[in-house]
Amino acid sequence: MRTIRSQLLLGLLGGTLACTLVAGGAIYFKVLEESNELFDYQLRQMATTLPTTQTGLPARHEHGDPEEEVVIQVWDRHGRLGYASTTAHVLPAAARAGYSTLAGDDDTWRVYLAERGGDRVQVAQSVSAREELAARLALRSLLPFLVMLPILGVLIYAIVGRALTPLTRLAQALGRRSPSDLQPLAERDQPPELKLVVAAMDDLLLRLDHALHSQRAFVADAAHELRSPLTALQLQLQLAERATDDLQRATAFTKLHQRLDRAIHLVQQLLTAARQEGGAGEAAVAPVDLLELTRACIGERYDQASARGIDLGIVETEADLEGPRLTGNADALRILIGNLLDNALRYTAPGGRVDVTVTRTDGEIALQVADDGIGIAPTERERVFDRFYRGAGHAEWGSGLGLSIVRSVANAHRATVTLDDGPAGRGLLVTVRFPRSQGVVGRTPTLPIVHLGAP
Amino acid sequence: MRLLLIEDDPMIGDSIAEGLRAERYALDWVQDSRAAQLALVTDVYDLLLLDLGLPGRDGLDVLRQYRACGGQAPVLIITARDSTTDRVQGLDSGADDYLVKPFDLEELFARVRALLRRGAGRAQPDIVHRGVTLRLTAHEALLDGKPLPLSAREFALLAVLLDPPGRVMSKALLEQKLYGWNEEVESNTVDVYVHRLRKKLGADFIRNVRGVGYLAPLSS
Numbered sequence: 001m002r003t004i005r006s007q008l009l010l011g012l013l014g015g016t017l018a019c020t021l022v023a024g025g026a027i028y029f030k031v032l033e034e035s036n037e038l039f040d041y042q043l044r045q046m047a048t049t050l051p052t053t054q055t056g057l058p059a060r061h062e063h064g065d066p067e068e069e070v071v072i073q074v075w076d077r078h079g080r081l082g083y084a085s086t087t088a089h090v091l092p093a094a095a096r097a098g099y100s101t102l103a104g105d106d107d108t109w110r111v112y113l114a115e116r117g118g119d120r121v122q123v124a125q126s127v128s129a130r131e132e133l134a135a136r137l138a139l140r141s142l143l144p145f146l147v148m149l150p151i152l153g154v155l156i157y158a159i160v161g162r163a164l165t166p167l168t169r170l171a172q173a174l175g176r177r178s179p180s181d182l183q184p185l186a187e188r189d190q191p192p193e194l195k196l197v198v199a200a201m202d203d204l205l206l207r208l209d210h211a212l213h214s215q216r217a218f219v220a221d222a223a224h225e226l227r228s229p230l231t232a233l234q235l236q237l238q239l240a241e242r243a244t245d246d247l248q249r250a251t252a253f254t255k256l257h258q259r260l261d262r263a264i265h266l267v268q269q270l271l272t273a274a275r276q277e278g279g280a281g282e283a284a285v286a287p288v289d290l291l292e293l294t295r296a297c298i299g300e301r302y303d304q305a306s307a308r309g310i311d312l313g314i315v316e317t318e319a320d321l322e323g324p325r326l327t328g329n330a331d332a333l334r335i336l337i338g339n340l341l342d343n344a345l346r347y348t349a350p351g352g353r354v355d356v357t358v359t360r361t362d363g364e365i366a367l368q369v370a371d372d373g374i375g376i377a378p379t380e381r382e383r384v385f386d387r388f389y390r391g392a393g394h395a396e397w398g399s400g401l402g403l404s405i406v407r408s409v410a411n412a413h414r415a416t417v418t419l420d421d422g423p424a425g426r427g428l429l430v431t432v433r434f435p436r437s438q439g440v441v442g443r444t445p446t447l448p449i450v451h452l453g454a455p
Numbered sequence: 456m457r458l459l460l461i462e463d464d465p466m467i468g469d470s471i472a473e474g475l476r477a478e479r480y481a482l483d484w485v486q487d488s489r490a491a492q493l494a495l496v497t498d499v500y501d502l503l504l505l506d507l508g509l510p511g512r513d514g515l516d517v518l519r520q521y522r523a524c525g526g527q528a529p530v531l532i533i534t535a536r537d538s539t540t541d542r543v544q545g546l547d548s549g550a551d552d553y554l555v556k557p558f559d560l561e562e563l564f565a566r567v568r569a570l571l572r573r574g575a576g577r578a579q580p581d582i583v584h585r586g587v588t589l590r591l592t593a594h595e596a597l598l599d600g601k602p603l604p605l606s607a608r609e610f611a612l613l614a615v616l617l618d619p620p621g622r623v624m625s626k627a628l629l630e631q632k633l634y635g636w637n638e639e640v641e642s643n644t645v646d647v648y649v650h651r652l653r654k655k656l657g658a659d660f661i662r663n664v665r666g667v668g669y670l671a672p673l674s675s
Contacts (some may be wrong), residue, residue: 183668224535227535227556227557228464228467228535228556229466230556230557231464231467231535231557231558232464232467233555233557234557234558234559234560235467235470235471235474235560236466236470236558238474238560238561239470239474239560242474242484242560255466255469255470258466259466259470262466323570387642390510397464397465397466412544424671
């Protein structure tokens with residue numbers, strides 16, 4: 001693409017040149033028209049006033065200024081050519097009296113024929129001579145403009161260059177920045193057009209800065225959180241190495257496996273969290289049968305639940321609730337349901353009960369997971385959604401990411417997550433409500449979008 | 456030697472406890488700050504292992520309160536917080552050492568030994584008293600340079616009495632230092648071990664102060 005400067009230069013100069021040429025054409029035709037009238041009048045005057053006697057007529061001449069040249073011919077009553085002002089051009093007599101245009105051998109002639117008492121006087125003038133005159137006049141009036149064109153070009157070049165300096169300055173300011181420097185540009189002295197760009201860029205930088213900060217915080221938190229399972233793993237490995245008999249060693253290895261599972265679980269949850277927050281939920285949006293998906297998730301956890309004697313199942317609802325569909329990302333929703341089920345199973349004592357319901361009322365679809373485990377104190381119910389927050393008062397280990405991921409997926413589906421006491425006043429009831437009309441699933445903006453008004 | 460471990464992570468706590476018990480320390484493990492405060496009021500410990508990121512109250516609060524109430528035992532902070540500020544704050548709040556997770560079990564043991572040694576006012580790694588040498592790192596006992604076979608409890612009791620020697624200690628205190636909460640303490644158990652040690656080291660190595668307790672006198 002051409003530079004703005006050359007675009008403006010070529011455009012403006014070309015435009016000026018075109019206008020000048022059009023003006024030249026107009027002047028040419030106007031001059032031609034006016035001079036035609038004038039010359040015609042002159043022809044007539046000559047034809048009607050010239051003396052017809054031989055002596056009164058101007059002397060013959062062979063060559064003269066073609067522009068000035070007027071061919072005068074006089075025929076007598078017998079039609080003989082009595083006089084011709086030049087021998088260079090011999091024109092026939094016009095067919096009738098008055099103005100007419102005659103085609104000569106090499107030119108076109110404008111003629112006036114006057115009948116004066118039997119004699120016919122014809123005065124003729126070359127049309128090309130007239131046109132030449134008009135063209136010369138038009139050109140002469142345009143000349144100053146054509147001389148001005150290069151000067152105009154230099155002026156345009158300089159002014160545009162000057163007007164573009166703030167843009168260059170902005171580019172330099174951006175170019176000097178390090179990738180981590182996301183402070184606003186703070187370019188105050190900008191023309192209104194650029195102010196919009198700078199404001200939009202500042203807004204983008206601000207959002208980038210926030211995103212980068214939260215990413216950094218996430219990475220720092222993640223690294224911190226990895227210490228605990230790794231510490232547990234390292235310590236247990238060393239205990240296994242120090243085991244003196246087979247029984248001790250077997251016990252140590254069982255524990256080692258548990259600790260490894262925990263580390264793997266945390267890494268997987270970290271990956272899931274990063275994916276969900278990174279907007280992976282935007283992909284693959286399709287109609288999802290929530291009930292079917294829930295059944296599949298429960299099926300995957302049947303062994304785990306039955307091993308601990310926990311009664312896990314779906315509470316049967318009315319038949320017309322078969323297949324409540326919503327628009328969403330099946331993988332993300334599977335993670336949401338899976339996390340809720342895992343939490344319920346983890347915090348429910350052996351022999352406990354976990355009930356799942358999927359209901360639809362007025363088009364709103366609700367997923368509920370109720371357990372009779374230890375529950376979450378009302379004061380902690382908002383904080384448990386924070387990343388890496390773990391509730392107090394239980395010996396279970398977890399990544400601290402489960403509910404944070406649940407909320408992240410729910411947000412992407414414009415769903416709400418609420419925590420309440422379990423049905424019997426014990427345990428926890430988690431409700432995820434998907435709204436009636438599901439729009440396009442996307443990431444909810446974490447920052448308000450700044451709308452730019454006119455300057 | 457009786458240790459208190461304050462650690463909320465069940466797996467880390469389990470492994471540390473198992474490791475230290477295998478090193479023949481009597482160890483109690485609590486998982487939150489309230490239980491820690493209760494334990495510190497009811498029992499006397501030779502060393503505290505403190506995790507800072509506790510649910511409820513922060514570990515540093517537990518430490519400050521313990522020191523404010525006159526607690527003298529050395530405190531080793533075990534935490535994932537590794538910034539210089541955190542270390543400085545921990546040490547200035549009354550801790551004696553700082554260990555960042557993840558750490559090596561051997562290093563933990565070495566630091567525990569070092570802190571207990573300093574707590575007893577001793578610079579040498581071994582306890583030497585009247586011809587008896589206790590090598591705490593290797594759990595070996597020597598009598599006049601020759602190996603002295605001792606059971607784990609005998610070794611532990613001797614270490615308590617000799618570190619430092621010359622203090623009269625009640626039977627109840629000795630029991631506390633030898634047994635954690637969930638270990639069964641049979642009656643007369645201290646008497647039995649003292650009896651066995653006297654047989655191996657001579658009757659005057661450990662003396663009975665009637666109605667008060669036992670001591671390992673500085674000289675015969």
